[in-house]
Amino acid sequence: MRRVDQIVNTDLGSYLRQMRERVRPEQMGLRTSGSRRVPGLRREEVAALAGVSQTYYTRLEQSQTAHASPQVLLSIARALDLGADERDYLLKIGTPVQDPHQSAPQDDQLSASTKMLMASLGQVAAAVLNYRCDILAWNSLYHRLFAPHLDFGVPDDAGRRPNIIKMNFLDDNVQALYSDWAAESESNVTYLRFISGNHRHDPRLAELIGELTIQSEEFAALWCRQRVSNCIEGTKLFDHPVVGELELMYQSADLQDGNILKFYHAEPDSPHEAALQLLTVDLDSVHQR
Numbered sequence: 554m555r556r557v558d559q560i561v562n563t564d565l566g567s568y569l570r571q572m573r574e575r576v577r578p579e580q581m582g583l584r585t586s587g588s589r590r591v592p593g594l595r596r597e598e599v600a601a602l603a604g605v606s607q608t609y610y611t612r613l614e615q616s617q618t619a620h621a622s623p624q625v626l627l628s629i630a631r632a633l634d635l636g637a638d639e640r641d642y643l644l645k646i647g648t649p650v651q652d653p654h655q656s657a658p659q660d661d662q663l664s665a666s667t668k669m670l671m672a673s674l675g676q677v678a679a680a681v682l683n684y685r686c687d688i689l690a691w692n693s694l695y696h697r698l699f700a701p702h703l704d705f706g707v708p709d710d711a712g713r714r715p716n717i718i719k720m721n722f723l724d725d726n727v728q729a730l731y732s733d734w735a736a737e738s739e740s741n742v743t744y745l746r747f748i749s750g751n752h753r754h755d756p757r758l759a760e761l762i763g764e765l766t767i768q769s770e771e772f773a774a775l776w777c778r779q780r781v782s783n784c785i786e787g788t789k790l791f792d793h794p795v796v797g798e799l800e801l802m803y804q805s806a807d808l809q810d811g812n813i814l815k816f817y818h819a820e821p822d823s824p825h826e827a828a829l830q831l832l833t834v835d836l837d838s839v840h841q842r
Contacts (some may be wrong), residue, residue, distance in 0.1 A: 645750030
């Protein structure tokens with residue numbers, strides 16, 4: 554029987570191995586001579602840099618020891634030259650789940666304040682997601698930007714509710730929006746793995762990852778790389794079928810009801826802002842006049 558805290562493929566040993574193999578010895582000030590049989594650092598080198606025994610580190614990497622103390626994990630993170638998001642992820646998967654039998658939070662309901670916030674955001678493309686990236690609500694601008702081929706009311710139907718990551722990998726209409734879909738797909742997977750560290754007990758998240766792994770070779774390849782990043786802000790370039798090229802900034806914010814507000818906006822007074830606002834116009838009614 555599989556352990557509950559391994560249900561979302563957050564295996565500590567395989568993550569440590571992937572991170573070790575990407576670090577070049579010279580990055581960590583180590584001298585090298587002759588050929589090396591393995592890419593990256595050797596296990597004994599990581600152990601020495603982290604100040605732990607080689608036997609103990611090997612047990613962690615071979616999944617013979619499921620957890621370690623935060624102090625040891627932080628030392629290993631420094632030895633592997635992990636970034637902030639990668640270090641946080643290591644701490645999540647390297648420590649026990651506090652209550653592995655806790656049910657997933659009831660995060661599919663919007664609070665009254667969130668509903669009012671969404672109604673007021675007419676000039677930006679905004680959506681409310683749960684941590685699985687299911688779209689619980691979107692305003693008309695977000696809908697017209699990303700998914701005009703879907704019914705506007707589909708987020709209200711739990712059985713048909715769109716998931717932004719599934720759309721990015723399995724919906725040709727959404728894939729075609731991105732000028733650099735390869736970068737977008739990698740961003741999606743690194744974010745999903747970051748999120749999975751917090752929710753190893755969630756079978757619905759495991760089902761999402763399993764479905765994407767089966768249906769998308771691109772997702773499966775990226776998921777196996779075990780890269781991690783909390784993608785909460787940045788810039789994306791779109792090629793929209795109605796308004797053409799759009800360079801939009803995006804941000805994410807945690808809401809009090811446990812969900813996530815995601816919104817896209819353009820630089821003020823730019824051609825991209827003008828193009829984005831064109832999507833707020835009911836083009837069908839204009840053409841019928």
